[in-house]
Amino acid sequence: MSKTATLRQHVVTVLRMAALGGIGVLVFVALLGERSDYAGHFIAGYGGTLGLFALPLAMLGAPLRREPLVLVIAAIAIGAGLEATIFRLAQFDPVDFFNQSLGAALAGIAVLGRPRAVLPAAAAFVLALAFLSLGARLAFA
Amino acid sequence: MRSPRAHLLILAVLLAAGNVAWTFMRSGVPFALEGTVERIEVRREKHPGLDDVHLVTIGGRTLQLDADVAGALHEGDHVSKQAWSWRLSTPREPVRLGLSNDARGMLVTMPLLVLLGWMALRWGARSSAQ
Numbered sequence: 001m002s003k004t005a006t007l008r009q010h011v012v013t014v015l016r017m018a019a020l021g022g023i024g025v026l027v028f029v030a031l032l033g034e035r036s037d038y039a040g041h042f043i044a045g046y047g048g049t050l051g052l053f054a055l056p057l058a059m060l061g062a063p064l065r066r067e068p069l070v071l072v073i074a075a076i077a078i079g080a081g082l083e084a085t086i087f088r089l090a091q092f093d094p095v096d097f098f099n100q101s102l103g104a105a106l107a108g109i110a111v112l113g114r115p116r117a118v119l120p121a122a123a124a125f126v127l128a129l130a131f132l133s134l135g136a137r138l139a140f141a
Numbered sequence: 142m143r144s145p146r147a148h149l150l151i152l153a154v155l156l157a158a159g160n161v162a163w164t165f166m167r168s169g170v171p172f173a174l175e176g177t178v179e180r181i182e183v184r185r186e187k188h189p190g191l192d193d194v195h196l197v198t199i200g201g202r203t204l205q206l207d208a209d210v211a212g213a214l215h216e217g218d219h220v221s222k223q224a225w226s227w228r229l230s231t232p233r234e235p236v237r238l239g240l241s242n243d244a245r246g247m248l249v250t251m252p253l254l255v256l257l258g259w260m261a262l263r264w265g266a267r268s269s270a271q
Contacts, residue, residue, distance in 0.1 A: 032250055
């Protein structure tokens with residue numbers, strides 16, 4: 001594969017990661033605008049899971065095949081633990097859990113089958129920070 | 142074993158369905174209720190008045206209900222309804238149960254997000270095959 005084609009693949013990966021999270025949070029804001037906490041949990045789950053993908057994306061190897069499902073399940077478990085402990089206010093809220101876990105699943109879909117490289121790994125890290133920050137703002141605004 | 146693509150999509154469908162189911166259950170419609178309202182508790186969340194959790198104990202069973210439903214009840218009321226009925230009998234006029242804004246929003250938002258994931262999987266398959 002030529003250098004240009006390889007670079008195009010990595011740019012597509014970055015665009016997928018940005019677009020799925022961005023469109024997802026816009027859908028939440030458009031249709032459930034008064035519940036900004038729902039959008040916040042969704043995009044925080046998406047961003048947190050993208051952050052988990054930064055390391056495997058940076059490693060040498062075949063495109064991501066099985067890793068996304070494993071990391072998504074790990075992210076869902078971490079999210080459940082956080083929701084049950086430090087983010088438990090009134091009670092463990094199943095809707096918050098479903099929203100953040102759905103964000104994790106979409107993050108897995110965004111990187112599934114994508115080739116590994118430094119560019120998408122760095123983008124995953126930066127997008128993770130941006131989406132986590134947006135999630136915190138929406139959830140607690 | 143099915144592909145990771147299918148697993149991720151099935152996972153997304155289950156989570157989306159869970160959201161729709163949970164917000165619908167808060168209407169109280171799926172439940173058969175018979176007994177005295179023993180306790181109505183409002184627990185504050187991140188946005189008081191908007192995302193409060195309303196826990197109502199009826200006949201020893203505690204349910205999370207929508208604010209409109211919990212607000213129509215008083216401690217000591219005898220209430221009854223059949224499962225899947227949209228009317229809750231109280232000592233005053235019956236309470237008409239309905240979908241909250243959250244439930245209605247989820248009914249549209251969740252299918253759209255699953256569709257987004259499905260389209261991304263299809264697009265990903267096409268672009269990685271090139």
